Amino acid sequence: MSRRLPVLVAADTEEAKSARPVRLTAADEALDGRAGAWASANGFKGQRGRLLLCPDDAGEIAEALFGIGKAFEPMALRALADRLPGGVWRLDGVPDGQADLAALAFCLGSYAFDRYTAVGTEPPARLVVADTVDVDRVLDLARSCDLVREMVDTPAADMGPLQIETMAREIAEESGATISVITGDALLDANYPAVHAVGRAAVPARAPRMIEIHWNTDRSDLPLLAIVGKGVVFDTGGLNLKAGAGMRNMKKDMGGAAHALGLARQVMRAGLAVRLVVLVPAVENAVSGDAFRPGDILSSRKGLTIEIGNTDAEGRLILADALARAGELEPDLTLDFATLTGAARIALGPDLPPLYTDDEALAADMLAASARVEDPLWRMPLWAPYSDALDSDIADLRNDSAAWAQAGSVTAALFLKHFAPGTGAWAHMDIFAWNPRGRAGWPQGGEVQAMRAAFEMLKTRYPG
Numbered sequence: 001m002s003r004r005l006p007v008l009v010a011a012d013t014e015e016a017k018s019a020r021p022v023r024l025t026a027a028d029e030a031l032d033g034r035a036g037a038w039a040s041a042n043g044f045k046g047q048r049g050r051l052l053l054c055p056d057d058a059g060e061i062a063e064a065l066f067g068i069g070k071a072f073e074p075m076a077l078r079a080l081a082d083r084l085p086g087g088v089w090r091l092d093g094v095p096d097g098q099a100d101l102a103a104l105a106f107c108l109g110s111y112a113f114d115r116y117t118a119v120g121t122e123p124p125a126r127l128v129v130a131d132t133v134d135v136d137r138v139l140d141l142a143r144s145c146d147l148v149r150e151m152v153d154t155p156a157a158d159m160g161p162l163q164i165e166t167m168a169r170e171i172a173e174e175s176g177a178t179i180s181v182i183t184g185d186a187l188l189d190a191n192y193p194a195v196h197a198v199g200r201a202a203v204p205a206r207a208p209r210m211i212e213i214h215w216n217t218d219r220s221d222l223p224l225l226a227i228v229g230k231g232v233v234f235d236t237g238g239l240n241l242k243a244g245a246g247m248r249n250m251k252k253d254m255g256g257a258a259h260a261l262g263l264a265r266q267v268m269r270a271g272l273a274v275r276l277v278v279l280v281p282a283v284e285n286a287v288s289g290d291a292f293r294p295g296d297i298l299s300s301r302k303g304l305t306i307e308i309g310n311t312d313a314e315g316r317l318i319l320a321d322a323l324a325r326a327g328e329l330e331p332d333l334t335l336d337f338a339t340l341t342g343a344a345r346i347a348l349g350p351d352l353p354p355l356y357t358d359d360e361a362l363a364a365d366m367l368a369a370s371a372r373v374e375d376p377l378w379r380m381p382l383w384a385p386y387s388d389a390l391d392s393d394i395a396d397l398r399n400d401s402a403a404w405a406q407a408g409s410v411t412a413a414l415f416l417k418h419f420a421p422g423t424g425a426w427a428h429m430d431i432f433a434w435n436p437r438g439r440a441g442w443p444q445g446g447e448v449q450a451m452r453a454a455f456e457m458l459k460t461r462y463p464g
Contacts, residue, residue, distance in 0.1 A: 006139050007081070007110045008103055009128045015088055016128040022064045022080065024072060024093035031065070039065060049076060049440065051083045061085070074101040075374040078441025081109030084125035091127065099130045100138055101373060107142035108448075109441035113153040140269055141455070144262045145448045151258035152433050152446030156234035156251040160206045161199070161282035164231050164257055168211045168280060171261055175268035177215035177276070183207050192281070192325075193299040194306070194317040198232075199283030201291035206233070206284050210322070213278035215268050223332035223462065225267065225274040226421065228322045229260025230315045230338035231282035238285050238311030239293055252446065253315070255433025256338035257282060259451045263335070266455045271464035279326055281318035285311070297395050301325060302419050307392040309400035315340050316412055317399060320419040327421035333362070333461075334426040335454055336416070343408025344430040347380070353432065353449045354380035356413040359425035366427060369456035377429070377453055380410060387414050429454075 009016050025031065025046040031039050035054050039045075044052040048069030056062035066080050072095055094102050110124045129135060151159060151167065165181050172179040184207040187196040192210050199208025211231075216222060232253040236242060242250070257280045264278045292298065296308045298317065301324040306317065315338050326334050344354050355377045357363050363379055370377040389401035389411045397418060401411040413428050420426040429450040438444035 007107055007124050007126050008133075008135050008139060009088055009126050010135055011128055011131050016090070019088040019090040019128045020061065020063055021092050022066055022084070022089050024068050024091065025065045027067070027069050035063065035065065049079045051080065053085070064089070072098065073374060074098050075105045077102050077105040078109030079439070080441070081106045081125060081127070082440040082443075086123045086125055088126045088128060094130070099133050103127065103129045103133050103135075103138045104142060107138065108145060111146055111149060112443070113150060113445055115150075115154065141266060141452070144266045144269075145451070147265065148255075148258040148262040148433075148448045148451065149446035151261075152252045152255050154251070156284070159251065159254065160233050160284065161202075161209050161231070162206070164233065164254060164280065164282040165209060165211055168213060168261055168278070171265045171268075172213045172215075174265070175215060177213050177268060178217070179211065179213045181209050181211050183209040191301050192321045193301065194321045195281045195283060197292045197296075197298050198285055198314045198317050201238070201286040201288040202284040203286075206286075208281070208283040210325075211278075211280040211282060212325070213264060213276070215264075215276040217275060219275055222273055222275050224277065224329060225458070225462070226277050226279065226326040226329065226331035226334040227260045227264050227267075228279045228319065228326055228334065228336040229257040230254070230319055230336075230340065231257030231280045232315055232318070233282060233284050235285045235312070235314065236287055238287060238314060239291050240310045240312040241287065242312060249434065252434050253339050254282070255431060255446070256315075256336070256340075258446075259337040259431065259433065259448070262448070263337075263451050263454055267458060270459065272458055273462045273464055274458070277326065277329055277331070279322040281322045283314075283318055285314045300419070302327075304397065304418060305395040307395035307398040309398045309402055313400045313412070316415050319416055323416060323419040323421065327419070327423070330423045331421055332424040334421050334424060335429070336427070337429050337431055337450065339433050340430045341409045341412045343412070345432055347409060348378055350432045350434065350436050352376050352378050354378055354409055354430050355427060355450070356380055356382050356430070357425065357427040358382055359427070362425040362427055365457045365461065366453060369460065370450075370453035373452045373456045375450060375453040375456075377450055380413070382413055382417060383407070383410055384414075386411055390415055
């Protein structure tokens, strides 16, 4: 977990009495007195994301002004947490009903990945929160988000299939869940042929595995929620080798697994009224004499055969087996997270993940939750007429649509739909899990996307 937490201070503590104020300032808001003169001298006009530290007579920091632009958006406070000097602060001007989300944003902005740095980071600023804020609940969600980001940020040498298994075991143990893991050639006996094929080229110490967590299994009266995450710990592209630039950040290709585990942790910690199964195929798409090849025909758990058009379209192969396993359990709702396509980034950029589902009620609930917690999603179509892009002359389907190289995110989702459970609703999130450009509160590196929206939706549907 992040070494930057906790950064919240309860209002009724002695420490809170010494907190300096941060005044949230709207664009062109009139400021009087010393603060107004200082703001005018420094060209501060409440510009969104701008921070101005205001001195007292002795030159010490007396208060801070933070610009919110034309309207307050809680997630903008991620930048505030990153810029404030250390010490204890309190927020003035948070609108009613936004205090919890503002506190969470401050926690998210305080994240720093310093596992490999010789010089430690400075102590972060700490924030006094209103009496109405459930500090433990906010910190717990922030910890789950930090777990995801740290897993994504950790280099593949230290975050292989075994390490993902270890994280899954810790999360399961924390909430009294059960876990089973199938590793290496045992995947063939257990009928996970696609997971085995993608991961078999890795060295034995990084053998592929299928991780399965169950929680609340004795509650047969509750709906079954399945959470699936793509766990490619490093993606070379296989024999369709990526260029250097494309391979540079492929440590993040297990971002779907990290999101699945982070969301599962929140579901269990919140005690939501569900039975839960978590399915994480963890593999390394490596290159060796045993690597699967373009032109190979793979079997799948569902029985469908898959022609390999491109070994760099491997994530959908391991998800195919995992989704088929989910379908055998007849879930009421299935959510999958995957860093699946570059096409999603071309369509929507790095900050806006596409959501795919044919279930109108689920789409509406996910988008409403996304808006409430400022965790953006954009619904994309499972456009059936594009399904023929996956046709194969010699197998049931192929794993790429390179013959026409268009709508890559849509066709990848359509591929997954072949394997998605036939019961209940299913949604697929094609996440990036990465901030490609560093900015205050959003450092370059691992990012949580769609997980908070999914948790908000689940809390609404299945309150504990």
